[in-house]
Amino acid sequence: MQYINAEHIKKIKKGDVRSFELLFNSYAESLLKFAVRYVHDLNIAEDIIQNVFMTVWKYRSELQEQKNIKSYLFTITKNQCLKYIRHNKVEQEYAARELSTESESTTPLDIVQEKETRHSINNAIQELPEKCRIIFCMNRFDRLTYAEIAEIQGISIKTVETQMMRALKYLRKKLSHLNKK
């Protein structure tokens, strides 16, 4: 993966589509996964990411080279997700889907130990309280630093730490259950 530097941003500001594509290739996947965590639907997340990049393109002249473009992208994505959630009742849908995946998960394949562990861990992550889960995923999956998470979420680094610790406590408890089995 190539990282976006100030030079690329300068080019994007001038309307260079190639640099814009590089920006897309660098961050779209992380952003898409990030959005899925909020809206729980790939289709919707795709549309959101499309909107995010169209917004960036539209207001490209206002991009700031010295600013962290990563945080900027994540922030817009977060805001778009929240906007979507406000307009739609995602929660209900999600609850229904969770029930359906639960019944699916009892296939013979899942007996394989390693897969089961991974599955359990992923499940445990999903069980974390919303705010905690999103912060945890931002750190673990999107490789965002505490400082970046704080900036994107508009919270203090201390809060990020607290939430990460909360995740750790919960996952540790889950893990000990798992080991006992």
Next chain:
Amino acid sequence: MHNNEKWKIITRFLSNECTDEERKQVSEWMAKDPELRKTIADLKQVWNIKETPIPADSLDRVWHSIRNQIEFDPVDTPRKEQPDYSKIIHWSKRYYGYVTKVYKYAAVFLLIILSSYFLSHGFTKFPWDSSPFTAKQEQYKTLTVENGQRIKITLSDGTRISLDSGSELKYPPTFGESRKVYLSGEAFFDVVHDPDRPFQVIANHARIQVLGTKFNIRAWQENPTVSVVVADGKVSLRQKDVEDKKTVIIRRGNKSELPRGKEPSMPVTVEVDQYLGWMKNEIRFKNASVNEVLAQLQRWYDFKYQVHDSLVLNQRVSVHIKKTNVDDVLQLISIITNTDIKKHGEKISIRQKISNNS
């Protein structure tokens, strides 16, 4: 040290947020306490777990849409707009001059969509479609065009749609942050350009992303395959469900078909004007079932028909029908299918010619 503080440092350690001193400290703790060492090792596994991957083509799809919107934005790429303009005019004159007259330089899409039997169920409920920013389901209005009728409607964004007999359109009274409509039947769309709000058409099992401004859709229930023909510009076609991976981008002059539950076919070059015929009250069927032909005639002329030998319905025919007198049309059908067609008021009965039977 307070236990809480200890775990905070361990969390930082796991998250690559700790200082060198803290790292050293954690090492010391682990050296002294094998239990803790085990716990941290386990947690490390959790910390490094991979997220469920997303389908590989997902991002391609998104980028395609973005790329196309950028291309179509005249403000952003004025250089590109000019040559495209002349090409479109040139191309249009050759293949369907009459459309050019009406729609000038705008991209014209022709999507012919023949939908499946499931459509009738699909249209009463939309549980399968969950796109962002669409108005809530109950806010969608339904416009049904009676057989023998034709309707023109202008949507809230200025998009104009002509609908042929027997078609049904679901649309929100006002569009939110995205534009999405549902069609069953046949329609010509004149979509107002808005790069911030791409226009999507959901037709049965297909999702068509409109990357330009004008296009035509046909979506009838007697055919389980959605087929899309593009007169100009580009559209993307795919199964509407997440699980179905492949998307094709169909360019002007090409056609792709999407059977239910399968992948769209490779686009092939077709004679586009054949698919625009309905707007001129004529329609061409190529190797179509008699069932499809009769269904179209039924909508145009609003009659009911009864077929006494179902084999007739599966017969394949190629025919060019002009919407003239119903009797002339039925006579044509009678000849090519080798059947006797009798009309009793609005009811029509179709029988295989006697010579075939004992």
